[in-house]
Amino acid sequence: xxxxxxxxIASLVILGLIVLGCLMADMISVKDPSYLDLANYTKAPSKxxxxxxxxxxxDIFSCIxxxxxxxILIGLFATLxxxxxxxxxxxxxxxxxDFIDTIMMRITEIILSIPSLLIIIFLxxxxxxxxxxxxxxxxxxxxxxxxAKLVRTEVRQLRKSEYxxxxxxxxxxxxxxxxxxxxxxxxxxxxxxxxxxxxSAIVTESTLSFIGLGLPLEIISWGSMLSxxxxxxxxxxWWIILIPGVFLVAVLLCVSDLGNWLRGRxxxxxxxx
Amino acid sequence: xxxxxxxVRNLTHEFQLNKKLKIxxxxxxxxxxxxxxxxxxxGESGSGKSTLAxxxxxxxxxxxxxxxxxxxxxxxxxxxxxHAFELQTKRQIIFQDSASSLNPRMRVIDIIAEPFRINHIVxxxxxxxxxxxxxxxxxxxxxxLLYKYPGELSGGQRQRxxxxxxxxxxxxxxxxxxxxSAVDVSIQAQLVNLFKHLRNEHGFSIMFIAHDLAxxxxxxxxxxxxxxxxxxxxxxxxxxxxxxLHPYTxxxxxxxxxxxxxxxxxxxxxxxxxxxxxxxxxxxxxSEGHLLLCGGEKSNNKKGSLAIG
Amino acid sequence: MSKKIWYYLRKTAIFIAGVFILTLVVFFxxxxxxxxxxxxxxxxxxxxxxxxxxxxxxxxLGLNEPVFTQYFKWLDNAFHGDFGISYKYKQDAxxxxxxxxxxTLILGGIGFIIIFLGSLGLGLxxxxxxxxxxxxxxxxLGTILSCVPxxxxxxxxxxxxxxxxxxxxxxxxxxxxxxxxxxxxxxGDRIAHxxxxxTVVVLEHLWYYAYIVRNKCLEEIRADYVLLGRAIGLTKRRxxxxxxxxxxxxxxxxxxxxxxxxxxxxxxxxxxxxSYPGIGSLAYESARFADYNMLMLLCVLTGIVVIFFNMLAxxxxxxxxxxxxxxxxVSGRRTADFRQEPK
Numbered sequence: 001x002x003x004x005x006x007x008x009i010a011s012l013v014i015l016g017l018i019v020l021g022c023l024m025a026d027m028i029s030v031k032d033p034s035y036l037d038l039a040n041y042t043k044a045p046s047k048x049x050x051x052x053x054x055x056x057x058x059d060i061f062s063c064i065x066x067x068x069x070x071x072i073l074i075g076l077f078a079t080l081x082x083x084x085x086x087x088x089x090x091x092x093x094x095x096x097x098d099f100i101d102t103i104m105m106r107i108t109e110i111i112l113s114i115p116s117l118l119i120i121i122f123l124x125x126x127x128x129x130x131x132x133x134x135x136x137x138x139x140x141x142x143x144x145x146x147x148a149k150l151v152r153t154e155v156r157q158l159r160k161s162e163y164x165x166x167x168x169x170x171x172x173x174x175x176x177x178x179x180x181x182x183x184x185x186x187x188x189x190x191x192x193x194x195x196x197x198x199x200s201a202i203v204t205e206s207t208l209s210f211i212g213l214g215l216p217l218e219i220i221s222w223g224s225m226l227s228x229x230x231x232x233x234x235x236x237x238w239w240i241i242l243i244p245g246v247f248l249v250a251v252l253l254c255v256s257d258l259g260n261w262l263r264g265r266x267x268x269x270x271x272x273x
Numbered sequence: 274x275x276x277x278x279x280x281v282r283n284l285t286h287e288f289q290l291n292k293k294l295k296i297x298x299x300x301x302x303x304x305x306x307x308x309x310x311x312x313x314x315x316g317e318s319g320s321g322k323s324t325l326a327x328x329x330x331x332x333x334x335x336x337x338x339x340x341x342x343x344x345x346x347x348x349x350x351x352x353x354x355x356h357a358f359e360l361q362t363k364r365q366i367i368f369q370d371s372a373s374s375l376n377p378r379m380r381v382i383d384i385i386a387e388p389f390r391i392n393h394i395v396x397x398x399x400x401x402x403x404x405x406x407x408x409x410x411x412x413x414x415x416x417x418l419l420y421k422y423p424g425e426l427s428g429g430q431r432q433r434x435x436x437x438x439x440x441x442x443x444x445x446x447x448x449x450x451x452x453x454s455a456v457d458v459s460i461q462a463q464l465v466n467l468f469k470h471l472r473n474e475h476g477f478s479i480m481f482i483a484h485d486l487a488x489x490x491x492x493x494x495x496x497x498x499x500x501x502x503x504x505x506x507x508x509x510x511x512x513x514x515x516x517x518l519h520p521y522t523x524x525x526x527x528x529x530x531x532x533x534x535x536x537x538x539x540x541x542x543x544x545x546x547x548x549x550x551x552x553x554x555x556x557x558x559x560s561e562g563h564l565l566l567c568g569g570e571k572s573n574n575k576k577g578s579l580a581i582g
Numbered sequence: 583m584s585k586k587i588w589y590y591l592r593k594t595a596i597f598i599a600g601v602f603i604l605t606l607v608v609f610f611x612x613x614x615x616x617x618x619x620x621x622x623x624x625x626x627x628x629x630x631x632x633x634x635x636x637x638x639x640x641x642x643l644g645l646n647e648p649v650f651t652q653y654f655k656w657l658d659n660a661f662h663g664d665f666g667i668s669y670k671y672k673q674d675a676x677x678x679x680x681x682x683x684x685x686t687l688i689l690g691g692i693g694f695i696i697i698f699l700g701s702l703g704l705g706l707x708x709x710x711x712x713x714x715x716x717x718x719x720x721x722x723l724g725t726i727l728s729c730v731p732x733x734x735x736x737x738x739x740x741x742x743x744x745x746x747x748x749x750x751x752x753x754x755x756x757x758x759x760x761x762x763x764x765x766x767x768x769x770g771d772r773i774a775h776x777x778x779x780x781t782v783v784v785l786e787h788l789w790y791y792a793y794i795v796r797n798k799c800l801e802e803i804r805a806d807y808v809l810l811g812r813a814i815g816l817t818k819r820r821x822x823x824x825x826x827x828x829x830x831x832x833x834x835x836x837x838x839x840x841x842x843x844x845x846x847x848x849x850x851x852x853x854x855x856x857s858y859p860g861i862g863s864l865a866y867e868s869a870r871f872a873d874y875n876m877l878m879l880l881c882v883l884t885g886i887v888v889i890f891f892n893m894l895a896x897x898x899x900x901x902x903x904x905x906x907x908x909x910x911x912v913s914g915r916r917t918a919d920f921r922q923e924p925k
Contacts, residue, residue, distance in 0.1 A: 106596075109600075109892070110600050110603055110604060110889070112892075119881070121865065121866070121869040121877075123611070124869065199729070203731045206731055206733075206734075207731055207732070207733050207851060210733045210734075210855075211733070211851070211854050211855075211866060212870065213866070213869055213870065226733070226734065226737065229737050233737075233740060233741060233744075233745050233752070234745075236745050236746065238741055238746075241734075241737050241738065241741055242738070242741075245734040245737070245738065248731065248734065249726075249729055249730050249731075249734070252729040252730075252731075253725075253726060253729045256725070256728075256729055257725075
């Protein structure tokens, strides 16, 4: 095991390539991803369809790039939402008096105690037909608790530092202190949690879309591409299942590698895989 | 009679450690700071000096008693809010450890500009950059430091930046909580000279907390000795050093090293740990402007009152 | 002694408060839902119903009352063991759960035992051979597998073992024909159906916990007492299994207590993919068909399990490390200051 915490170049390159591919989806994919080519359904990979077609006759190669866009976007957007909630909630709790802090932390414990997937399923069921925005919000508002707890711990330590006391005595308000003093100081230790949150948001989205509670089939994402896997299983069409999954796992691996690197940088004595 | 800028009356501050344990950091203390003077506050660790400073700055809420600044009773919440702007700009604090009193992720220019940003004040010298540049020069620093982070500065430079930040608001009262204990001796002298300059040339009132008596003798106009959260003696510096009355003051003064090795070696050092001093009684004016905490028979005088010299 | 009773009483009170708030939140969210509960009750027919008919139906289901009244009624009934009916199955909700909970318990329980023992063994094994090929392979494999979403792993396993190799059943808990078979064959059938779901549950979690055990054990190995043990002639293996393990066990137990909800959550997804008739697939169905009453009960039940195990972990932790308890009473810097006081 090397003690040195090296920048995960391989992961960054792979991640970069996939993201780049998704950004340029329109240029890369020759076919319309939503076009249902009923003459060519469930075709194995060939020259015309590099990754084959799915049970509805859509070109998987095009779907991968367009779907990746959606999956990664949801991952980022959901994380943005949860980070925002977590930072505000955690900082308020951290700066508040002991009594309010205890109450706020009890609340997060209760929220954490409800299995997040169940809540998400619940919210999804209530919101009805979902789109990219709604699913991001649902994932975002259900996954902020653990970041908030970390933020709160950091703030509790920071708030005793004299520069914050000085800022307060100069009349600095909560948001001034949050943005000028707290945020820059705890960001580095919270960063890896945020990156890991992207990972879990992507997993949640794909799981939901797969079991049919997330995005509908028409909105292509890596999860919704897998949602008609049952038909694919019957016809032994391995490419429909394997290819989107491989991309999904590759992105998740790279993201978590990045997260681990961030964590390792934070605490150099901590040994990592 | 001199003009009084700030002070505390019967101030008591307690730390509630848990349900059973309370620690009384300051115990019924009264003190005044005159306009344009440097008041030294001396005492051993844990005698409540820093707590006093923080109460003065409204960082801690006093358990009892009041804190005032000019005519504002700032221990009162409503009054504090009413005069928040003045209180927050006209009083400034400097901490002991400059490493923790400056945000390590802010550049020097942003640190100095912070009070302007908080209070939305347009600097007198035009832009924030000019202002910061001026303050740096004023505290004897190089302009090059403007875009550096505190981590890149030396301890003395950092403390100067902290002073520059405090001075940027042109405060009337500066509370310096052991500003020189954490820097090298050579820099201590420079900082002390800076404080002296501030008082002489610009008429700042400074509450200077220290435990280095030699510095206090050099710098301060009056000295207050604190022991276990109480004020035991207060007098003009010359008077106090020439004629210490309280046994604790005597003890403290006897600990100043004498700059003569032979005399120093022959001197008898009192046993510090075993001594317990009587903290009962009340402050009495022994002579003009010299206050002493006396126990026993003299304690029937006006309790907690403080004659203003 | 009374202090201990007081301690557990307090914990129980917090537990009950937690469950109470949970029911409150879940109930209100479900009543705020824009989808008409009648739809799940009557299905397609609801569109053909007139306004009066709908109103009568609502009255019958108690949906016209204010939300608070509904909630207290629900709570009152719940105390008497009546959790209402599932709108979709039109059957007592608790009964329905009772039918299925056994399957989930079998899957989750066996999975938990395997993970518990497996990660302990694997972790210790790796710790003893730190940096060996085996250790590195396990760690790398663990990192990769922890990034594979459960549902996709399940899909791939189905693809390989059910579709390509055709050696294992892909869905359900038992074959339709199993009912007529003798005990042993039925048991075999049951096991065959369990293999794949169980593999997914175990593979997803095993590595993570094994990795924790490994790191904790490595910390222990670097302690001085291990050196002493080695110096007086004990084998490394003996030191690890006799001494490190004992020091490791309390914290491992508390981690595993937290693991229970995670494994439970994983089971839910696995059940859905394999159409395994447990609580997870029930939750999925009720979510799909807007069967809120059912879904709510499931949320509450799962929440109770989770709160319970979190609390268990907390209690275990406090027993291991009295500092945690101390910090709750005296927090932050004041503790530090206090400790500096010479007393």
